Amino acid sequence: MVARINTSKNISKALNYNEQKLKNGTAQILSASGFLKDVDSLSFYNKLNHFERLIFLNDRTVTNTLHISLNFDPTEQFSKDKLIAIADSYMEQIGFSQQPYLVYNHFDAGHPHIHIVSTNIQRDGKRISMHNIGRNQSETARKEIEKEFGLIKADSKRTLENFNVIPVNAQKVIYGKSVTKRAIANVLMMVLNNYKYISLPELNAVLILYNVMAETGQPGTRLDKFKGLVYRVLDANGHKIGTPIKASAFYMKPTLTFLEKKFVENEPIRIQYKKRLQASITWELNKKPGTLNDLVSALEKQSISLVVRTGKEGVIYGLTYVDHKTKTVFNGSDLGKQFSAKSILELIDQVQSLTKDVIPSKAFSKSDSLADHQKKKQDEQENLSKSELTIFDPVISKTAVAPDYVPSQLKKKKRKKRKRISI
Secondary structure: OEEEEEEEOOHHHHHHHHHHHHHOOOEEEEEEEOOOOOHHHOOHHHHHHHHHHHHOOOOOOOOOEEEEEEEOOOOOOOOHHHHHHHHHHHHHHOOOOOOOEEEEEEOOOOOOEEEEEEEOEOOOOOEOOOOOOHHHHHHHHHHHHHHHHOOOOOOOHHHHHHOOOOOOOOOOOOEOOEOHHHHHHHHHHHHOOOOEOOOHHHHHHHHHHHOEEEEOOOOOOHHHHOOOOEEEEEOOOOOEEEEEEEHHHOOOOOOHHHHHHHHHHHHHHHHHHHHHHHHHHHHHHOOOOOOHHHHHHHHHOOOEEEEEEEOOOOOEEEEEEEEOOOOEEEEHHHHOHHHOHHHHHHHHOOOEEEOOOOEOOOOOOHHHOOOOOOHHHHHHHHHHHHOOEEEOOOOOOEEEOOOOOOOHHHHOOOOOOOOOOOO
């Protein structure tokens, strides 16, 4: 058995995640411990209100939600009663037997697993400490339950090879092969709260890795007027496909207002990871990669995705780095001038790419263009930001010679000397 614990400050988000799967038929609720009604008689608001009444007793505690997944080997098939018994034993051993909790059985993965939702606020308003609960109480409980119920041990090599457990099933969205809204929601649940980004283009640099992108309205449209935001699926070539879904339609409400708050929260957090990313990129650049593709491949080995931003005609105008180890996103120019697109291309003598695959998008706006471009090109870049932009994932095939960057001093016209008239 593998136990995964997630603690947060939003009980409704954890509850919604499971209730949506229940609604879509990919989950079943097994039990409701500590509730006044039978599990089959509980509505969504009965469950939410019961948790919130306890949380209201202690408004000083920020982290008040416990969301657990217990994952079993694919060869293990359990009855409903046995799954409930395992959940009850686990909650007792981690010190939550007196807390209300809900147990859900999920069917959306290749291995059997259950989810448990609870709160650490007790009836007297005191909180149960969840510090290192995964390393301490949960690990002890796991080993005891494996013995008690005869489960396959999580530390056995066969179990680890059989399935790879992640907190959310965030895989690339493939249009037509999964329910679009649910697939996008899974990606958003993983990305929005784990990665540190400070702009919509930086967020999109992560989302496009899962074939998803966020998009605001074009200037003058109703969506733009009311600061609306939609999410949509991309095909394998990066083209938008299917019908966009409004941010407000998702249960976690990932609206533009929500994202703007995340931008502010993330800015001071991500600074501590900046040096790590700079050092990793510098290390690979010192190896003198021959092409941009070589650099992309080298960075991937360090769990860093390099997202290339191009204009309508395929000219590269920006680079964004996504560090999956520290879950941070930086534009090249924010890391330093030497990491900008201009400097990188000059360093590796890379010709800029041309592509026929074009995605109209307002997501990569003028605020995300190269910081070190000359002022003379500002108007050109503003027009570029409103035009069609292409997102790479990132594979460069067709190439063209990059335009030369002429120093501004050489662009100045020579002044004609006036002839002096002698009197």
